[in-house]
Amino acid sequence: MAAEIQGFREAAVELLYQLADDDFIVAYRGSEWLGLAPHIEEDVAFSSISQDTMGHAAMFYKLLEELGEGNLDELAHGRPARDRKNAVLLEMANGTGTYLNEPRYDWAFAVVRHYFYTVAKRVKMASLMRSSYIPLAEAATRVNVELYYHQLHWKTWFTQLIAAGGEARDRMEAAMTKVSAGFGDVLSLGRKESELTSHGLIAGSQDMKEQWIASMEPIFSQVGASIPAQFGMAGGSGRNGEHTLDLDDALSVLSEVYRFDPAAGW
Numbered sequence: 001m002a003a004e005i006q007g008f009r010e011a012a013v014e015l016l017y018q019l020a021d022d023d024f025i026v027a028y029r030g031s032e033w034l035g036l037a038p039h040i041e042e043d044v045a046f047s048s049i050s051q052d053t054m055g056h057a058a059m060f061y062k063l064l065e066e067l068g069e070g071n072l073d074e075l076a077h078g079r080p081a082r083d084r085k086n087a088v089l090l091e092m093a094n095g096t097g098t099y100l101n102e103p104r105y106d107w108a109f110a111v112v113r114h115y116f117y118t119v120a121k122r123v124k125m126a127s128l129m130r131s132s133y134i135p136l137a138e139a140a141t142r143v144n145v146e147l148y149y150h151q152l153h154w155k156t157w158f159t160q161l162i163a164a165g166g167e168a169r170d171r172m173e174a175a176m177t178k179v180s181a182g183f184g185d186v187l188s189l190g191r192k193e194s195e196l197t198s199h200g201l202i203a204g205s206q207d208m209k210e211q212w213i214a215s216m217e218p219i220f221s222q223v224g225a226s227i228p229a230q231f232g233m234a235g236g237s238g239r240n241g242e243h244t245l246d247l248d249d250a251l252s253v254l255s256e257v258y259r260f261d262p263a264a265g266w
Contacts, residue, residue, distance in 0.1 A: 016060050025084075027057060030046055059139045059143065061076050111157045111158055158219070
């Protein structure tokens with residue numbers, strides 16, 4: 001019995017790190033668009049979405065804290081890149097340059113990445129609302145309420161830019177190719193998937209992939225595009241601790257205040 005309880009706890013911890021780290025880093029990449037989005041209304045909307053997403057990360061880190069993994073702030077800001085479980089696609093820089101130095105960010109990439117991710121996240125939350133770990137099921141229920149609006153926002157951008165044709169569609173199609181090359185990692189549960197599913201914490205990755213495709217098929221049909229034939233693992237498996245230098249760069253910025261003053265809250 002003790003071994004079974006320990007196995008359940010370890011599986012729950014693995015899943016929570018994936019969920020928390022995904023939202024933590026993608027919220028940061030979203031925040032980098034503040035002042036750089038196509039217009040001021042989008043600045044406000046994207047900032048709100050990123051703030052919500054960082055709040056979701058905080059929920060999942062809090063559950064990890066309650067499971068004895070350490071202080072919430074340390075889990076979010078103090079862990080090195082090698083310990084992170086986020087999908088590599090989510091850590092990729094928005095484009096060339098930095099926020100303060102000649103940022104040349106790719107809006108099409110931002111739209112596709114956030115839209116694809118948000119739909120995948122809704123699929124996960126639907127599964128997690130039936131999770132055997134009740135605190136996680138309750139957190140997923142709260143998160144899911146906000147995701148409806150996030151998905152609607154990105155769906156609007158996605159369909160309008162593709163429907164615009166010309167350069168806009170070309171850039172969107174290029175962005176879909178780029179995102180698809182790493183989207184397999186977003187849908188993956190890593191090498192410990194069997195433990196996660198056997199304990200009833202979440203549905204399997206293949207099941208979630210099929211649900212994602214089913215959710216997206218009407219949208220792709222509407223804009224006269226085809227769902228990517230396959231999703232790759234470009235950059236490696238973030239679930240298994242494989243990351244790029246983009247994550248190191250992002251964490252150095254994200255954790256700057258925490259390193260200066262660990263007592264500072266976020």
